[in-house]
Amino acid sequence: MPVLLLxxxxxxxxxxxxxxxxxQHLPTDLRTWGGxxxxxxxxxxxxxxxxxxxADWLLPSVEPVxxxxxxxxxxxFTYTFSVSPGPKFLRLxxxxxxxxxxxxxxxxxxxxxxxxxxxxxxxxxxxxxxxEPQVDVIVKEFSIHVWKxxxxxxxxxxxxxxxxxxxxxxxVCSMPNNLYxxxxxxxxxxxxxxxxxxxxxxxxxxxTVYRLNVGGVSFGGESDTGMF
Numbered sequence: 001m002p003v004l005l006l007x008x009x010x011x012x013x014x015x016x017x018x019x020x021x022x023x024q025h026l027p028t029d030l031r032t033w034g035g036x037x038x039x040x041x042x043x044x045x046x047x048x049x050x051x052x053x054x055a056d057w058l059l060p061s062v063e064p065v066x067x068x069x070x071x072x073x074x075x076x077f078t079y080t081f082s083v084s085p086g087p088k089f090l091r092l093x094x095x096x097x098x099x100x101x102x103x104x105x106x107x108x109x110x111x112x113x114x115x116x117x118x119x120x121x122x123x124x125x126x127x128x129x130x131x132e133p134q135v136d137v138i139v140k141e142f143s144i145h146v147w148k149x150x151x152x153x154x155x156x157x158x159x160x161x162x163x164x165x166x167x168x169x170x171x172v173c174s175m176p177n178n179l180y181x182x183x184x185x186x187x188x189x190x191x192x193x194x195x196x197x198x199x200x201x202x203x204x205x206x207x208t209v210y211r212l213n214v215g216g217v218s219f220g221g222e223s224d225t226g227m228f
Contacts, residue, residue, distance in 0.1 A: 014032065014033040014034060014066075014169070014170075014171055015033065015034055015035075015036050015041055015079070015169065015170045015171070016033040016034070016035060016066035016069060016093075016168065016169040016170075017035070017036055017037075017052050017066070017069045017070050017071035017167065017168060017169070033066055033169065036052075036071060036170075037052055040080075041079050041080060041081055049073055049074075049075055049077055050071050050072060050073040050077050051071070051072055051100060052069060052070075052071050053069070053072065053099040053100035053102075054068055054069050054099070055067065055069070055095060055097035055098065055099060056097060056098040056099070057098075059136050061136050062095060062136050063137075065169075066093050066168045066169030067093065067137055067168050067169075068095075069168065070095070070097075070099045070166045070167065070168045071166065071167055072099055072100070072107075072164050072166040073157060073164065073165050073166070074159060074164055075159065076156060076157070076158045076159075077157045077165065078154050078155065078156045078157075079154070079155045079156075079170060080152050080153070080154050080155075081152060081153045081154075081155070081172050082151060082152055083146050083150075083151070083153045083172065083174075084146070084174065085146050085147060085148045085150060086145070086146060086174060086175075086177055087143060087145050087174070087175050087176075087177060087179065087180070087181055087202075088143070088145070088146055088153065088172055088173065088174055088175065089142070089143060089171070089172070089173040089174075089175055090113065090118070090141070090142045090143075090144055090153075090155070090170075090171070091139055091140070091141045091142075091169075091170070091172075091173075092111065092118070092119075092139070092140045092141075092155075092167060092169075092170060093137065093138075093139050093167070093168045093169035093170070093171070094137065094138050094139075094140070094166070094167065094168055095124075095136065095137045095168050096124040096125035096128055096138075099166065102164050102166075104124065104125035105123075106163055106164050107123060107124060107125065107163065107164050107165065107166050108121055108123050108159070108160040108163040108164075108165075109121075109122055109159045109160055109163065109164070109165030109166070110157075110158045110160065111155065111156070111157055111158075112155075112156045112158070113144055113153060113154060113155050113156070114144070114153075114154070116142075116144060116205040118140065118142050118205070118207070119140065121160050124138055124166075137168075140207070141207070141208035142206065142207050142208070143175070143180055143181075143205065143207075143208070144205045144206075145181060145202040145203075145204075145205075147202070155170065180200060180206060181200055181201060181202050181204065182200060187199050188200060
């Protein structure tokens with residue numbers, strides 16, 4: 001179900017793998033999540049193509065929402081979001097654990113949206129194990145562009161052969177035009193050089209690798225300006 005939908009080019013969805021009747025919230029930053037079971041965002045064949053299950057354990061450092069529940073799938077599965085044109089943040093939440101007997105080592109999959117591949121043969125457990133400092137939940141964040149003739153954004157999960165795919169939560173959030181995608185009129189200089197530039201246009205998708213807080217104090221999502 002849509003958790004929050006604002007017009008005027010601003011769209012925000014928080015979707016987690018759970019029943020719509022289950023209260024979903026993240027107390028630390030006041031976001032409200034909606035369950036994907038029987039929602040208009042998931043495949044019409046969701047019950048046959050996927051399964052909703054709870055993690056066998058939840059580490060003390062991990063928030064129950066959206067990490068406690070996951071949707072796993074043995075075959076290709078697509079979420080469809082009704083969105084306005086323009087740039088979007090896409091955030092995918094993964095908590096590697098055992099879900100209904102499916103071990104985290106059995107979860108390898110690819111994620112695509114339109115012509116872009118966000119993740120290829122991805123393993124959340126291997127990714128988390130290799131991260132320093134150590135984390136328990138991984139959030140993969142991407143910046144993508146929705147064209148003027150598009151009314152929907154499709155996020156497709158494709159399990160690798162003999163493996164499963166899964167996801168705990170999906171977040172779609174609009175962002176201002178020209179924040180990152182500036183095109184040929186405003187090329188971005190390569191750090192440390194005077195004559196090397198990159199043109200980032202609307203055909204480009206970006207992945208957030210590092211997030212820095214330059215000065216100031218940390219603040220939660222409730223204090224953010226809709227960007228979370």
